[in-house]
Amino acid sequence: MKAIVHDVYGPADVLELRDIDKPSIGDDEVLVEVRAAGVDPGVWIFMTGRPMAVRLAVGLRRPKVAVLGRAVAGVVAAVGASVTRLHVGDEVYGTCESGSFAEYAMARQHRLAPKPANLTFDQAAATAISAVTALQSIRDARVQAGQRVLITGAGGGVGSFAVQLVKVYGGSVTGVCSTSKIELVRSIGADDVIDYTRYEIDRDGAQYDVIIDTAGNRPLSLLRRALAPRGTIALVGGGHAEGRIMGGFQRQMAAPLISLFMTQRLCGVTARERHEDLEELTSLIESGSVTPVIDRVYPLADTPDAIRYLAEGHPAGKVVVRV
Template identity: 50%
Template sequence: MAGTTATDPGVTALGAGGNDGTMRAIVRSRYGGPDVLELATVERPTPAADEVLIAVRAASVNAGDRHLMRGSPFLVRLIYGGITRPRSGPLGVDVAGRVEAVGEAVTRFEPGDEVFGDLSTSGFGAFAEYVCAPEDVLASKPAGVTFEDAAAVPTAAVAALQALRDEGGIRAGERVLVNGASGGVGTFAVQLANWFGAEVTGVCSTAKVELVRSLGADHVVDYTREDATESGRTYDLIVDTAASHSLSAYRRALRPEGRYVMVGGPTSRFVRTVVFGPLLSMTGTKRLTNLMLRTNPEDLAFVGERLVAGDITPVIDREYELTDVPEAIRYLEAGRATGKVMVAVRGPNEGGDLAATAASDRSETSAA
C-alpha cells in the first residue's frame, strides 16, 4: 500500500503498536482452500494522506473472503489483480477498531476514535492487527456498541438495508419474503423489514425456525417442508440471499408491481439475474434485479443508529481468534453458519482469551 513513513510529519499517531513496526496478519501466496492461509509477521502499514491507521479489534467473515481466497469465480482475479497468484494483501472486509494514526488530509477522525467500516473498495485487510483505510469508507462506532457488533454490520446489514430500501423500495404494510432468513444478510433483512413496517415471511431450515421468528418474522417457512414460491401466497418484495429457485419461480411469487432483489447465491444464478432480470422486467409490471452493494458512511451510520436503538441485533454464530481465520472461513464455506462468523483481534500487548477480549469490549462500551 502506498503511504507515508512512520516518521513523516504528515502522520498524526498515538504511537501504539509493535516497537519494531510489524504486525500479525493472515496472508496467502496462492489461491486455494483455507489451507493456503497462514499467520505471518509483516510490516505494519502507514496511512496515506486521506487514510487512517486502525488498530483492529474485531472483523467478520463474509462470502467475499472465500472468493478472494480461492480466486473464484475467475472474475475476482480480473477485478482485484493476480491472474495466477493473488497480489492483494490480507483478507477481511468488515472491520471495527481504534484509530491509531491519521494522514494529513483526514478531517473526520483523529487518533483514539473508534470506527467501523467496509474495506471492500479499499484493498481489504481486516484479518490483521492493523489496517489502513480511506476515511470515507468508515463511520464512528456508536458509544454502547461493542467492537464485535460493529464489525458484524458493514457488509451484511448494509446489504440488507440497500436491498430493502434502495433496490426494493420497501413500504410499510407490504408483504416481504426473505429467502435465507437465518444467514448473515438474512437475519438483518428480517429485522430491518420489520422495522420498516412490513409483514415479513422468512425462509429457513427446521432448526432455525424459532430463531427467525424471534427476529420479528410474522411467518416462517421451513424450506424442508414447503416451497415458498409454490404456496400460492404472493409478495410485494422478495429479498433473496440464497438463490435457491429459478427467476421464473420467484416471478410467479410476486404480486403485481412486485420486486425481486437477489443479494447472494451461486455465481451462475447471479449471472442469470444480471442477464435475464432486465429482460423479464420488460414484460409486465414485475421487476427482477440484483444488488450491487455501495459502500458509504451514511448507510454505516444508519445501521449504527439501529444498533443503538435496539432495532437490529447481530446474530453471532461463532467467534474465532486471528490465528484461526482459516477455520472460520472453512466453517462459513460449509454452509452451516447462522448469522455472522466473527474474528476477535488482540494487539501484541493484549493477553487473555477470546471471551475475555469480548467482555472487555462490552465493559468499555457500557461505561462510555
C-alpha cells in the same frame, strides 16, 4: 504485525498466519488497530478466486491484496493529512482496503463510521458489510410500510439484518430458513417462517410484494411464482458455489434487462460501502431496532476454520474473527 496471508488462490489451507509490515496510509486514509473482523461469503470468493471473473478485480494470477477480510471494527491508530471526520482513538467500524484479518488495516475515511456505542467490536464487525447490504437491498426494492416481504436466507448474515430492517420499514416478513433456525428467525421479528427443508416458497400460493433473495440458490421461475404481478425481487445472493466463470452473478447483471420484458421488477443488488449507511445503521442499532446476531467467534489464528465453517453455508447469523 500478525496477519492471515495468502499468496495463491485456493481453499482455506492456503492461508498462513505471518508477521508482515503494517499497512501504510495516504492522505485520505485511516490506520485502524483491528479488534474484530467480519467473515462473509466475499472472503471465500477472494480466497479461492472463484468465480474466475472476480480475478479481473483482485488479481489475475495471484491475489493483489495478500491479507484477507474486509469488514472491520477497531480503534483509529493514525489518520492521513486530509482526514477530517475521524481522529486517533475513535472506535470505528466499516470496510477496509488492506485486509481485516490482521492487527492493523488501512481504510478510506468514507468507508468508516463511529462504532455504535452499545455494540462490542465483535458485533460491530459483524454488522459492517452484511447490514449495509441488507439496508441497500431494502432500498433498491423500495420496500414500503404494509408490504409483504419474503426473505430467503433469513437466518444468515445478510438475511438476519434484512428481517429486522424490513420490520423497521413497516413491512411484514416471511423468513425462509432451515429447521434449526426457525426460532432464531422468529425471535428477530419475522411474522411467519417457511422451513425450506419441508416446503417450497410457493407452498400455499401466497404472493409477496417484495422478495429479498439472499440465499441465491432458488430458480428465478420459482421466485417469480411467489411474487405479486407488480412485485420486486432484490437479487442479493450470487450462488457463489456454482459456475466457474460467473458463479451465478450473471443473474444479478441480467436483472435490469429481464425486467424490461415483464411487469415484475428484478433488481440486482451490488452493495456500495458508504459511511452514510453505517451512520443510519448506528442510529437504528443504538435505538434498539436492530441487533446483530453472532453465531461463532474465532481467534485470528483460527481464521481458516472460520472460513471453512462459513463455506458450509449454514451459519446462524454472523461469523466473526477476534483480533
